[in-house]
Amino acid sequence: MRISVLSGKGGTGKTFISVNLAYAANDGLYIDCDVEEPNGRIFLKPELQLVEKVKVMLPTVDMDKCSGCKTCVHFCKYNALAYVKNKLLIFPELCHACGGCVMLCSNGALAETRRAIGIVEYGQSGKIKTRTGVLNTGEATGIPVIKHLLTDIPNEGLVVIDCPPGSSCAVMESIKDSDYCILVAEPTLFGVHNLSMVYKLVKLFDKPHGVIINKAIEGETVVEDYCRENEIPILMTIPYELEIGLLNSQGMLVGQKDKYFSIFNKVLQKIKKEV
Amino acid sequence: MKIAIPSEGTTLESIVNQSFGRTHYFIVVDSDTLQFKVIDNQAASAQGGAGIKAAQAVVDSGAEIVITFHCGQNAADVLKAAGIKIMKAVTGSVFEVVQKYKNGELMELMEIHPGYHNHGGV
Structure with a gap:
């Protein structure tokens, strides 16, 4: 129960x-x-x-493949991405790990990495x-x-x-x-x-x-x-x-x-x- | 020199807004010709990351200088990556603040606050 x-x-x-x-x-x-x-x-x-x-997903970018189209920046409802001077900035603490940016990148410039956001402790009392x-x-x-x-x-x-x-x-x-x-x-x-x-x-x-x-x-x-x-x-x-x-x-x-x-x-x- | 200023209205007579990320508008004004355009700040109602979204709009406008009362760390990161200088605003209209900037009366904004929502969202 x-x-x-x-x-x-x-x-x-x-x-x-x-x-x-x-x-x-x-x-x-x-x-x-x-x-x-x-x-x-x-x-x-x-x-x-x-x-x-x-751990949750976090995007990582390969700037050699990025065309600067900003599709990912506009897609991200949590505003975890910005594109400035031919560089994609990623703000990990704003990312909700939805993976949408990676999915939408037609140039394959974004890939998934993992990062820890917390822990689970198992115990006995x-x-x-x-x-x-x-x-x-x-x-x-x-x-x-x-x-x-x-x-x-x-x-x-x-x-x-x-x-x-x-x-x-x-x-x-x-x-x-x-x-x-x-x-x-x-x-x-x-x-x-x-x-x-x-x-x-x-x-x-x-x-x-x-x-x-x-x-x-x-x-x-x-x-x-x-x-x-x-x-x-x-x-x-x-x-x-x-x-x-x-x-x-x-x-x-x-x-x-x-x-x-x-x-x-x-x-x-x-x-x-x-x- | 193109200057972006958070504003409560859509003219040069509008009052400078106290917020950067959640300002209603940005006035992007040419300090020589005083020609300007208005950016309707889409970030004003964002759940989180308003500073980043607003800074992206300012960068895309081609501004070289921002004059603002406050600026959060994330927004400052975006502006600095674009090489935009951040100056501290004083009370008044957008026009008055631009004049003060031209007269060299404004200081660089030194206090970048860590963000109002240290979690950045939710």
């Missing part, structure tokens, strides 16, 4: 929920797809077993296997790293996918093969707005889903109201508590405390029934 954990904004508690669900299951695979800020490893402290480089994607700073897109993270996933057992924040392409890539999506939300108007964005996304992808309200404060019912109006199941409410905040800020798994372990375990059982 693959569960994706997503939210409309950063800092809502995706990683908090993800690592504790993985801990409650005490088995399976945790995948950190938040490749710009992979924080799951702070909590799970995996023993590193293998590191793989993630107790019985939990971990994968962490790390995108190099300044890169245009983390999607190739996410694709690499999500290849060869075992069909058996629990897989928790800790998504990037928001509802962009990187999130779509992370949830597309999931069996269930957990939407994490904060009980504020801003939180409701962000929840509505990811809610639309999982509806679009037709994924079974439920909401976890994190940092819940008594009397603040805006998220509950939104969920009731849209008939979205609420899986769990986690109170805004000093103890949770302290444990979390020290990189501890709150699930190690019995009272929290049981809530995360209940959520897993609820989801298992639905999928």
